Amino acid sequence: MGFRCGIVGLPNVGKSTIFNALTAAGIDAENYPFCTIEPNVGVVPVPDGRLDVLADIAKTRKKINTQMEFVDIAGLVKGASKGEGLGNQFLGHIRQVEAIVHVIRCFEDDNIVHVEGSVDPNRDREVITMELIMADLDSVDKRLKKAQSMAKSGDKGLKAQAEFLERLQALLDSGQPARKMVLQGEAEERLMKELSLLTAKPVLYVANVTEDDVVEGNDFVRRLEQAARDEGASVVVIAGSIEQELSRLSPEEQQEFLQDIGMTEPGLNRLIKAGYDLLGLQTFFTVGEKETRAWTVPVGSRAPQAAGRIHTDFEHGFIRAEVIAYDHFVNCKGENGAKEKGLMRVEGKEYVVADGDCMHFRFNV
Numbered sequence: 595m596g597f598r599c600g601i602v603g604l605p606n607v608g609k610s611t612i613f614n615a616l617t618a619a620g621i622d623a624e625n626y627p628f629c630t631i632e633p634n635v636g637v638v639p640v641p642d643g644r645l646d647v648l649a650d651i652a653k654t655r656k657k658i659n660t661q662m663e664f665v666d667i668a669g670l671v672k673g674a675s676k677g678e679g680l681g682n683q684f685l686g687h688i689r690q691v692e693a694i695v696h697v698i699r700c701f702e703d704d705n706i707v708h709v710e711g712s713v714d715p716n717r718d719r720e721v722i723t724m725e726l727i728m729a730d731l732d733s734v735d736k737r738l739k740k741a742q743s744m745a746k747s748g749d750k751g752l753k754a755q756a757e758f759l760e761r762l763q764a765l766l767d768s769g770q771p772a773r774k775m776v777l778q779g780e781a782e783e784r785l786m787k788e789l790s791l792l793t794a795k796p797v798l799y800v801a802n803v804t805e806d807d808v809v810e811g812n813d814f815v816r817r818l819e820q821a822a823r824d825e826g827a828s829v830v831v832i833a834g835s836i837e838q839e840l841s842r843l844s845p846e847e848q849q850e851f852l853q854d855i856g857m858t859e860p861g862l863n864r865l866i867k868a869g870y871d872l873l874g875l876q877t878f879f880t881v882g883e884k885e886t887r888a889w890t891v892p893v894g895s896r897a898p899q900a901a902g903r904i905h906t907d908f909e910h911g912f913i914r915a916e917v918i919a920y921d922h923f924v925n926c927k928g929e930n931g932a933k934e935k936g937l938m939r940v941e942g943k944e945y946v947v948a949d950g951d952c953m954h955f956r957f958n959v
Contacts, residue, residue: 597873597890598690599798602726603697604718608802608834610634612697613666615837616862634666640870640877641863644920644950645888648879651928654886662866662876665691691789693798693872694723695865700801700814702833715801715818723771724793731766733789738763751781758782766793794926797870797914800865801828808833809856830868832861876949879920880904881929897945901955911958915941922952 603609617636639659649657667688690693698715699708710717741756745772758778765775771793777783786794799822801815811819811831819829840848852858870876874893878900879886889903897917902909917939918932926932929952947953 597693597869597875598665598691599693599695599869600663600664600795601695602688602693602722603695604699604721606707607697607699607718609666610798611834611838612802612832612862613664615834615841616664616865627919628829633814636664636666637661638866639810640866640888640890642888644877645844645879645886646701647924648881648920648952649886651924652881652883652886653777654881654883656885658885658887660736660888660890662869664695669696688792691795693725693796693869694792695798695800695869697802698818700806700812700818701807703804711813715814716821719799723793727766727771730772730791730793731763733791734759734763735737737789750789754781758785762786795799797827798865798868798872799811801829801831803831804835805833805855807831808836808861820849828872829870830861830865832865837862854945876947878947878949878953880954881923881952891947893949895947896941896943897941897947897953897955900947900953901957904955907959908955912943913958914954915945916954916956917941917945919948921957925954 599956600803601609601613602676613634613636616638618815624881638661642659642664645657645659648654665688689742698712698713698718710721733880738756738759741759745752745756758781758929761773762775762811766772772786772789772791773796775786775794777786799818801811801818803812803815807815808831815829815831822829836855837860840862842853843851848860852860870890873878875890876893877888879888891903898909898912901912918926918929918937922932922935922937923929926935926937929938931940
């Protein structure tokens with residue numbers, strides 16, 4: 595699995611339309627709030643043209659993309675953290691995701707109701723952000739009371755935990771997300787991970803626009819981009835209606851359609867790439883006649899960790915990795931050509947995997 599993203603936003607901003615396009619799941623996408631009641635989960639292959647090139651060179655019988663998972667929950671509303679609009683039920687669905695994709699409406703259409711009565715991307719961004727902060731504040735308050743009570747025993751670890759939670763509570767109370775917290779040491783890092791706070795997760799904004807604005811954007815998009823820059827976040831501009839249309843076309847028809855509207859690739863491809871950048875992920879490949887496959891690992895992973903993505907036995911019994919850089923593999927027309935030119939490297943446990951590496955692992959069970 596590549597990574598897991600939770601899709602959030604106000605009702606009627608296009609979340610389900612974009613989810614439909616991502617997964618071709620055909621879920622409801624109607625013009626009324628809370629159309630999506632139960633969370634919808636879709637597993638999506640990550641597009642990567644390098645996989646096709648490698649599979650062609652190796653004359654592979656089967657190729658497998660790496661994957662990412664999207665969780666689409668009901669539209670949140672003001673007061674969601676207090677249960678408005680079934681809010682708490684839905685907030686719980688995104689606690690275990692690795693990143694949050696916040697879809698924001700950046701188009702006007704009198705035929706599509708806006709729950710706040712008007713289109714204002716930054717107001718909508720702030721509404722959702724504050725609901726996530728309030729939900730986190732509730733979680734931290736409960737944990738802090740318990741920690742303060744236990745710290746009365748004089749245990750230094752419990753006292754440090756209570757002090758950390760007090761700092762975190764103050765941060766959230768000031769309207770700042772948990773990801774702004776400066777962590778001091780491994781104990782605080784572990785506790786932050788254990789809390790699984792919504793605002794500790796990295797966020798990526800999706801500006802949903804009409805077909806006319808998908809290439810150059812509009813004033814709504816530009817205001818959202820400025821606000822996102824101020825918080826160190828990125829914005830991906832997508833026309834949900836275009837993406838849904840593309841999902842119904844063959845690859846050849848998609849290319850023709852994209853050329854006609856001045857785009858080089860689907861917006862959803864850009865969303866996935868932005869998600870990889872957001873989480874610091876990269877891809878390595880295993881290549882063979884039977885199967886060519888893409889795998890996802892965090893940037894900075896060492897060879898045994900990459901081997902463990904394939905099977906835990908590979909990591910535990912790791913001996914070495916035989917590595918060919920993607921460009922070398924392609925230029926030499928395969929593994930044999932790379933070997934002949936001395937471009938296959940034998941790497942040990944300390945080798946840091948590079949994006950695009952073609953790898954073969956040797957291990958002992």
